[in-house]
Amino acid sequence: MASAASPLTSSSTPPRYAILVAGGSGTRMGADRPKQFLNLLGEPVLLHTLRRFAQPELGIEQCVVVLPAEQFATWEQLCREFSISIPHAVVAGGETRWASVRRGLAYLAEQPAGLVAVHDGVRPLVSAAVIEQTYAAAATHGAAVAAVAPKDSVRGLAQQGSYALDRSRLRLVQTPQCFELQLLWRAYQLPELPTFTDDASVVEDLQPIYLVPGDYRNLKITTPEDLIVAEALLRAELGAG
Template identity: 45%
Template structure:
């Protein structure tokens, strides 16, 4: 079965406060996106890699690839005005009609290879596979009238990526008008009435967003490299 991965990094990352967008910041000497592309390539070198970034960044990205001699094959696709539009652009660019696609945040470079592999296997069986992890902290629900209530944390999961789907289904799902409740790809898929299948993610698979995340990312990279 043919496989693709759409790595989404269409935003500007303003919360990082850096002079360049967060997806291009270096971790262990390489831009974040190169780490993310590499882990998918390591799982299966035949995966069709689609990288979604702002159109204005294409030249800069190509310069980075030349600078770091980054040669993993991938296709650049222009991002849209929202994550929904960026993902839609990415899955539309896949060269085949039938198969599987993993949709992944480009700034989650520490996803385990085993999670990616399981996501493809489960999506092939069930049509979808969404990586999640259990909550460690207690949680409370806030109400509009200012009250709050205890919630049983065992009934909740934190959602990560990859979110992997049957390609035909997810393409159909993204043909609808964008809605506010579409907070990730699973909610778009679910809007069609299809059940979302969950798999275990890995806690290190953080979405790098703030300067504090960069400090932790450097630690994770050092640990991964055995230093």
Template identity: 40%
Template sequence: MDKYAIIVAGGSGLRMGTTLPKQFLPLCGKPVLWHSLETFLTAWPDVQIILVLPKDHQQIGADVVNTTSDPTRIRITVGGETRFHSVKNGLALIENPGVVFVHDAVRCLITTNLIHRCYEQTVEKGNAIPAIQPIDTLRIETPDGSQLLDRTKVRVIQTPQTFFSDIIKKAFEQPYNASFTDEASVVEKLGVAIQLIEGEATNIKITRPLDILLAQKILEERTA
């Protein structure tokens, strides 16, 4: 079965406090984006990657692609106004039926193990959404103040969010809605049941300077 990974790299460096978008910041000698690309390239020899980049960062993205182990399996397209539109642009390049992974470029600690598990569950159940249980106490704001949530019933959602191509492509034919915060919310709008799978605590999203330090430590321990 064909495998496609849409890597969404449309973020900015605002919360990171840098002028360079966070997906291009250095991490253990390579850009953050490189680590995400390389893990998908090594997951299978036949996976095809569609990299979605802002219009102003196409060249720097191409430069990163050319340093990977197999640039021929990576195509670049332009991002849209929102994540929804960026993913839709990526989906437009998928012609054959298969399994589609949609992954945040800045979740650069993704492992091939999680990628494989998402694929296997998608083949079995139609989709796979990585999620982990929060370790902090959670409260939700209410008109009367706040209310404690049962954290055993709450999950923190990660990527790669994985679907059969026909399902996700049909879902993205819907008009954009502000409630579409990720791919699962778009697919769920069709009435498709979302299937969670255990994610990884190390599958963090690079957002703040502290995240770079954590990611560097994790990568150093993996290669030690």
């Protein structure tokens, strides 16, 4: 989805791409459908997320939505039902998140260069500011991840009991996670490891990960309580607008 230069982007910035990974089943939600298709103020969660990355001022040229193949028909039906006209490609995911991101990257394989953001399809409240800052930091540092400081005290587990951790040195990782396109592609040519919990963990042996301030409102919808909070935050956002 090409867009003209704007206050947030300029013609000198590298091309921008986004991969929205939506492979959830909704098990922890106790829902009758995958969580990316749950109703959030009258629209599917995934539509809210897609809309965030379709904001013209971000200048994102291509959005790739990664879904399980068996969910294609449902998404196509929702696109018709909600008249979703946002340009995007749909790619079949794999057995793991790692495999799904790799397939999304393969769709972009013909792109020689640029920046790619990987984002959870069930983080529908990410702000344009966080997205922009993550792209901008990746343009400078090669790899950038949105993260926030823990609000609570944190303890580690030991064989006997537990021990305190210095939360000032800890961060809670969010998405988007943004990378130079060829860097992320090279990282995903390596075999999958159990330690790969997100894209930053796949890349960190090749490139230091730069952290940018995230947003506590940028929550990941995983449990029923998350959906309640997301609805309240979205109502407040729409009311403020």
